[in-house]
Amino acid sequence: MMFLFDVIFKDNYFVFLVPFNLMGCIPTRCQLLERYVDCDAHCPLCEDEVEDDVHAFFTCVSAQSSWQAAGLSSVLGSAACQQGSAAERVFALCRNKDYATIGIVATLLWSIWHNRNDKIWNDNVRSPNQIGRAAFDHWNEWVAVHKLRSNDDPDVPLVSTNRWEKPRIGWLKCNVDAAFFVSAGRTAMGACFRNNSGEFMAGIT
Ligand SMILES: [Zn+2]
Numbered sequence: 001m002m003f004l005f006d007v008i009f010k011d012n013y014f015v016f017l018v019p020f021n022l023m024g025c026i027p028t029r030c031q032l033l034e035r036y037v038d039c040d041a042h043c044p045l046c047e048d049e050v051e052d053d054v055h056a057f058f059t060c061v062s063a064q065s066s067w068q069a070a071g072l073s074s075v076l077g078s079a080a081c082q083q084g085s086a087a088e089r090v091f092a093l094c095r096n097k098d099y100a101t102i103g104i105v106a107t108l109l110w111s112i113w114h115n116r117n118d119k120i121w122n123d124n125v126r127s128p129n130q131i132g133r134a135a136f137d138h139w140n141e142w143v144a145v146h147k148l149r150s151n152d153d154p155d156v157p158l159v160s161t162n163r164w165e166k167p168r169i170g171w172l173k174c175n176v177d178a179a180f181f182v183s184a185g186r187t188a189m190g191a192c193f194r195n196n197s198g199e200f201m202a203g204i205t
Contacts, residue, residue, distance in 0.1 A: 026053050027203055044120050053086035056116060062128070063112050069132030070108050075101060103142070108135035169196045
């Protein structure tokens with residue numbers, strides 16, 4: 001997941017495309033079981049329901065509280081978020097909401113996933129207020145950095161034309177990325193392995 005939302009901090013073009021393309025590949029427990037990884041199917045946060053990506057980001061009580069804390073209750077309650085896969089919901093949001101709202105939603109989704117992983121690997125759970133606050137901080141940080149970059153060099157286009165390219169047949173491609181949140185004193189990294197069809201094979205954060 002980290003690899004998914006890190007892109008947001010570098011290139012506003014991918015705010016709209018990357019979640020849609022990769023949402024179905026997020027290694028939720030449901031997704032892991034489909035790939036024959038032996039694990040508990042239940043959501044690690046509420047421990048009540050099977051964890052697929054819709055549950056993790058939209059319907060889990062923990063996720064819903066985070067949306068509320070981020071001031072995005074009306075967005076979560078909008079028609080775009082009521083049906084379809086997680087990717088379809090994100091895509092519908094991207095079509096119907098303004099740029100700033102989409103940016104905060106994207107960082108909120110990242111914060112929700114980060115919190116979920118922190119619970120699994122470190123038994124550390126943040127409150128919905130902390131998750132919502134982190135979404136705002138990350139978004140504002142991205143906007144500030146982006147503004148600085150465009151001021152530094154007005155010739156640098158804000159929209160990149162770079163596209164991910166498939167590896168050769170029989171090869172896997174590993175994309176690695178890292179994020180540095182100066183104000184929080186934290187760093188993070190992630191890696192994503194995909195085959196020559198562009199299918200997700202494995203990921204680490
Ligand atoms: Zn849950």
